[in-house]
Amino acid sequence: MIRALTTAASGLSAQSANIERISNDLANVNTDSYKRGRTEFQDLMYETLKEPGGQIGAGSQTPVGIQAGMGVKVGATYKIFEQGPARMTYNINDMMIEGTGFLPVQLPNGEIAYTRNGAFHRDSQGKLVLSNGAQLIPQVTIPSNALGMQISNGGEIKVQLPGQGEAVIGQIQLMNFVNEQGLRAVGESLYQPTAASGQPLQGIPGENGYGMIQQGALEGSNVNVPNSMVDMITTQRAYEMNTKVMGVADQMLGATVNVK
Amino acid sequence: MPIAFNPRGGTGVLASGIWTAAAGASAQSQMVDAVANNLANTDTLGFKKDQPTFREYLTTLEREHVPMDVPRNPVKDKDFYPLDGRDQAFVIADATYTNFRQGNLRVTHNPLDVALDGPGFLEVSTPSGIRYTRQGSLKMAMDGRLVTPEGYPVLAAQPGGLANALPAAAVQPGQGWPLTQGGVTAGQGRTPAQIAAEAAVAQRYINIGDKGTRVSIGASGEMYAGEDLVARLSVVEFNEPRKLRKQGGQLFVNPDPQNVNVGEQRTVMRQGVLETSNVNPVEEMTNLIKANRMFEHDLKSMKTYGDMMGKETDIGKL
Numbered sequence: 001m002i003r004a005l006t007t008a009a010s011g012l013s014a015q016s017a018n019i020e021r022i023s024n025d026l027a028n029v030n031t032d033s034y035k036r037g038r039t040e041f042q043d044l045m046y047e048t049l050k051e052p053g054g055q056i057g058a059g060s061q062t063p064v065g066i067q068a069g070m071g072v073k074v075g076a077t078y079k080i081f082e083q084g085p086a087r088m089t090y091n092i093n094d095m096m097i098e099g100t101g102f103l104p105v106q107l108p109n110g111e112i113a114y115t116r117n118g119a120f121h122r123d124s125q126g127k128l129v130l131s132n133g134a135q136l137i138p139q140v141t142i143p144s145n146a147l148g149m150q151i152s153n154g155g156e157i158k159v160q161l162p163g164q165g166e167a168v169i170g171q172i173q174l175m176n177f178v179n180e181q182g183l184r185a186v187g188e189s190l191y192q193p194t195a196a197s198g199q200p201l202q203g204i205p206g207e208n209g210y211g212m213i214q215q216g217a218l219e220g221s222n223v224n225v226p227n228s229m230v231d232m233i234t235t236q237r238a239y240e241m242n243t244k245v246m247g248v249a250d251q252m253l254g255a256t257v258n259v260k
Numbered sequence: 261m262p263i264a265f266n267p268r269g270g271t272g273v274l275a276s277g278i279w280t281a282a283a284g285a286s287a288q289s290q291m292v293d294a295v296a297n298n299l300a301n302t303d304t305l306g307f308k309k310d311q312p313t314f315r316e317y318l319t320t321l322e323r324e325h326v327p328m329d330v331p332r333n334p335v336k337d338k339d340f341y342p343l344d345g346r347d348q349a350f351v352i353a354d355a356t357y358t359n360f361r362q363g364n365l366r367v368t369h370n371p372l373d374v375a376l377d378g379p380g381f382l383e384v385s386t387p388s389g390i391r392y393t394r395q396g397s398l399k400m401a402m403d404g405r406l407v408t409p410e411g412y413p414v415l416a417a418q419p420g421g422l423a424n425a426l427p428a429a430a431v432q433p434g435q436g437w438p439l440t441q442g443g444v445t446a447g448q449g450r451t452p453a454q455i456a457a458e459a460a461v462a463q464r465y466i467n468i469g470d471k472g473t474r475v476s477i478g479a480s481g482e483m484y485a486g487e488d489l490v491a492r493l494s495v496v497e498f499n500e501p502r503k504l505r506k507q508g509g510q511l512f513v514n515p516d517p518q519n520v521n522v523g524e525q526r527t528v529m530r531q532g533v534l535e536t537s538n539v540n541p542v543e544e545m546t547n548l549i550k551a552n553r554m555f556e557h558d559l560k561s562m563k564t565y566g567d568m569m570g571k572e573t574d575i576g577k578l
Binding site: 004005007014015041048064065067069070071072182197198209245248251256259 | 285289290292293294295296297298299300301302303304305307310312313353354355356357358368369370395397399400401402403404409410469474486500502503505506507508509510515541544545548551552555556559562563566
């Protein structure tokens with residue numbers, strides 16, 4: 001019964017990790033380019049009390065053995081990089097990636113990070129920056145006298161300069177990762193590569209399977225609210241059932257103590 | 261705390277009766293352990309529930325067969341029951357068997373999620389040999405290799421089909437697949453056949469390169485990255501799935517190479533779908549209540565036996 005107690009406890013901690021993930025998803029249901037998470041469970045090791053297939057006489061074997069499980073653990077938590085819904089903003093500084101790829105940005109502390117959040121602003125010098133001050137790489141500076149800005153699907157940034165006509169002032173680069181689920185989420189819609197994700201592979205939007213750039217739109221959160229609610233219900237009930245098992249194990253232990 | 265019980269324990273009729281009750285309590289507590297593990301894994305992908313089975317354990321069977329001298333002595337009734345009043349039917353948890361019923365399928369639309377519709381298993385290579393799993397949430401490693409969430413490479417089908425999958429020299433009954441990649445230093449304590457078998461396994465790793473989000477998987481396991489056929493996922497079916505041993509992490513060990521079904525396969529692959537746990541919470545809660553009550557009854561009879569033994573000693577005081 002001590003095993004049942006600790007097994008139920010492992011269930012409780014796994015389910016509460018899942019609730020934490022669901023609450024984070026639901027809290028970010030309106031966060032642009034937020035990617036929902038997934039918690040994956042794995043059963044723990046088994047204690048083999050009796051080996052299946054053991055010899056019990058000439059030519060005959062036990063068909064099944066006794067294996068006692070030890071519970072469950074959280075095997076992995078990672079992001080699902082499914083495309084979020086497009087949200088038209090008609091803001092010329094906004095861009096959305098349609099398809100795969102990340103925009104590289106340089107954080108104020110000099111580090112490089114990758115994001116799918118294309119809600120850019122112009123700083124005092126005309127550079128394209130995110131709301132947290134991270135600059136788009138390669139750096140794009142919009143001349144102060146520029147009239148309008150067009151970003152093509154291929155990521156070419158054009159402006160109208162008075163008296164000079166149209167001028168190309170930059171080209172957006174996209175980065176892909178072999179294993180994007182291996183990226184480390186660092187908050188503020190930013191991701192950093194790890195040994196699991198592999199190094200970023202640079203590409204031009206719209207070529208070789210890289211996504212296209214859509215100006216004047218933002219990618220919404222890919223949290224699916226009905227699914228998250230269902231997850232929440234099943235997780236809560238699973239949690240309750242594990243507490244029930246704990247209660248039963250405790251009752252049985254108490255009853256055993258009180259036999260005499 | 262499994263209550264230890266000794267079938268030969270006790271001194272008299274009453275004393276051995278109390279062990280029958282203790283055996284019952286012990287069996288029920290094993291039942292609760294199994295229920296606890298099943299309920300802890302209600303959300304574990306590809307988990308298969310365990311069910312303990314109980315068996316009557318007769319002390320009669322512990323005695324050796326004694327030939328009787330029939331011709332010389334008249335046969336008495338008690339010669340046929342030489343048990344000294346100790347014919348007890350204990351219960352023991354005889355086995356746990358894994359229920360391989362298909363779990364529910366959940367649609368995820370994730371291209372690297374695969375559900376196996378049918379009795380098959382995916383083949384993965386772990387440091388301690390080939391293991392089988394129905395956990396279909398696959399990942400890509402940084403070098404583009406298709407792996408399980410724990411990082412074990414998923415294997416492609418054998419070029420010549422499963423009939424060629426049993427290298428006669430490398431497989432001995434009862435040992436399973438003697439294949440190792442890590443852990444064991446090359447050449448130490450392994451036959452050339454084993455080393456060759458390991459190299460054959462390494463050739464079956466699946467590499468998708470950087471085409472991760474454009475993978476499509478057909479019903480019989482063909483994996484396409486873009487338009488290129490990369491590999492066919494190896495799906496193995498077993499003649500007797502109950503012979504498989506659980507290892508944790510939803511991995512199964514096959515102890516008997518002859519158990520592999522080399523005939524026609526019935527398993528269909530479904531991309532973008534995951535198989536959830538096959539634990540039925542209603543059933544488990546029912547089992548839990550039942551085990552709890554049975555346990556209480558067993559304790560009650562233990563207590564009654566204890567009280568009766570107390571009364572036995574009182575008789576002398578009259």
